[in-house]
Amino acid sequence: MKNKDYISSKSRFLTKATAIVLLIIIPFDFAKSNNILAIRIWPTQNYTRITFESNTELKYNQFSLNNPRRIILDLKEIKLNNILNQIATYIQNQDKYIKLIRIGQFDSKSVRIVFELKTKTNPHFFKIIPINKFNHRLVLNFYPYRNNNIENKKSLILSGKYKKNFLEKKIITNKKNTKIKPEKPIIIMIDPGHGGEDTGAIGKYKTLEKNIVLKIANHLNYLISKEPKMQSYMTRNNDIFIPLKTRIANAQKIQADLFISIHADAFINRSASGSSVFALSTKGATSNTARYLARIQNKSDLIGGINKSGDLYLDHTMIDLIQTATINDSLKFGNEVLKRISKINKLHKNKVDQAGFAVLRSPEIPSILVETAFISNLEEERKLNIKKFQQKIAESVLNGIKDYFFKGGKLRIKN
Numbered sequence: 001m002k003n004k005d006y007i008s009s010k011s012r013f014l015t016k017a018t019a020i021v022l023l024i025i026i027p028f029d030f031a032k033s034n035n036i037l038a039i040r041i042w043p044t045q046n047y048t049r050i051t052f053e054s055n056t057e058l059k060y061n062q063f064s065l066n067n068p069r070r071i072i073l074d075l076k077e078i079k080l081n082n083i084l085n086q087i088a089t090y091i092q093n094q095d096k097y098i099k100l101i102r103i104g105q106f107d108s109k110s111v112r113i114v115f116e117l118k119t120k121t122n123p124h125f126f127k128i129i130p131i132n133k134f135n136h137r138l139v140l141n142f143y144p145y146r147n148n149n150i151e152n153k154k155s156l157i158l159s160g161k162y163k164k165n166f167l168e169k170k171i172i173t174n175k176k177n178t179k180i181k182p183e184k185p186i187i188i189m190i191d192p193g194h195g196g197e198d199t200g201a202i203g204k205y206k207t208l209e210k211n212i213v214l215k216i217a218n219h220l221n222y223l224i225s226k227e228p229k230m231q232s233y234m235t236r237n238n239d240i241f242i243p244l245k246t247r248i249a250n251a252q253k254i255q256a257d258l259f260i261s262i263h264a265d266a267f268i269n270r271s272a273s274g275s276s277v278f279a280l281s282t283k284g285a286t287s288n289t290a291r292y293l294a295r296i297q298n299k300s301d302l303i304g305g306i307n308k309s310g311d312l313y314l315d316h317t318m319i320d321l322i323q324t325a326t327i328n329d330s331l332k333f334g335n336e337v338l339k340r341i342s343k344i345n346k347l348h349k350n351k352v353d354q355a356g357f358a359v360l361r362s363p364e365i366p367s368i369l370v371e372t373a374f375i376s377n378l379e380e381e382r383k384l385n386i387k388k389f390q391q392k393i394a395e396s397v398l399n400g401i402k403d404y405f406f407k408g409g410k411l412r413i414k415n
């Protein structure tokens with residue numbers, strides 16, 4: 001703990017010579033001073049996320065106190081500025097976790113932010129290094145305290161916590177039984193790509209991939225809700241960032257039979273156009289485009305930022321062993337969807353491409369990634385914004401699902 005006495009007693013020892021040196025150093029220090037550039041808050045049903053963006057890596061301390069329940073964040077070597085001063089105004093009444101925020105210059109070198117909570121939360125703090133348009137970021141995620149309540153599957157608790165043992169146990173028990181009870185509906189996990197700070201691709205007229213794919217996904221979810229033998233869930237149903245592994249983990253949790261990730265393509269060359277469907281490949285990408293896409297889509301976690309503390313865990317070695325069988329099903333499934341989409345949009349490639357997409361890495365769920373159209377292409381950006389086109393994409397995916405099962409597509413092996 002530093003206090004003013006310490007600082008002033010130290011300053012008494014300064015000689016004239018050091019004072020001159022300080023004068024030279026000060027402008028340099030000032031130029032390098034830490035500054036908060038932006039604060040963004042994403043309140044959702046699942047968790048509230050706060051991002052502090054700064055020109056240098058932030059140093060901080062955090063602790064919690066009770067009565068009232070609160071989280072205290074001390075930002076080190078930082079001065080209050082206009083952006084920080086406004087933080088309290090960002091909190092909305094309907095925020096599920098944060099009641100109010102207080103802020104003040106704690107001492108000459110640190111700013112204290114107090115988050116008063118509405119309920120007991122599970123806070124996660126982590127930093128993200130600069131990437132793309134983002135500078136240094138410090139992320140605070142306020143998760144619900146309990147995360148094992150599967151009562152309400154529609155609002156999956158997306159805390160990113162997933163235990164290795166749980167997955168292993170699940171796979172072992174799944175192996176024992178291959179018959180599915182007829183009354184069980186086909187469960188489909190719809191995965192709208194990106195979300196929150198991760199906007200995905202951006203069109204010339206500022207169309208954001210994350211918004212378009214959510215609309216398509218919502219419509220698909222609606223269409224499936226009218227199907228008597230199908231049931232669907234979404235990895236996100238609002239503008240929120242969900243790590244790729246959490247998306248897979250949640251598909252596992254609901255025992256999904258199919259996993260459909262919905263995206264919109266982008267390429268440097270604006271003439272590139274058409275829809276494509278991808279399946280996972282463990283042996284690497286089947287084409288350069290597929291390799292390129294896998295690389296940019298997998299970057300989602302870097303952009304959105306994940307907590308690399310080790311609480312997200314999927315054993316890749318184990319997954320690879322079981323995966324090959326699923327890949328064949330994914331290809332069959334992808335093919336049916338591609339055929340249906342070819343009736344409403346031109347295809348970028350007329351066969352299912354394969355690439356190592358992180359989001360498709362689910363050991364026993366046939367999974368595909370649909371690149372609906374090129375958001376970077378002017379004509380397709382326009383189309384993607386049309387409600388009718390969004391609905392047609394969703395209908396094509398649903399019909400692809402039906403075709404796949406009609407032709408004997410395998411369901412995920414269940415208990």
Ligand SMILES: [Zn+2]
Nearest residue numbers: 193200263264
């Ligand atoms: Zn995408």
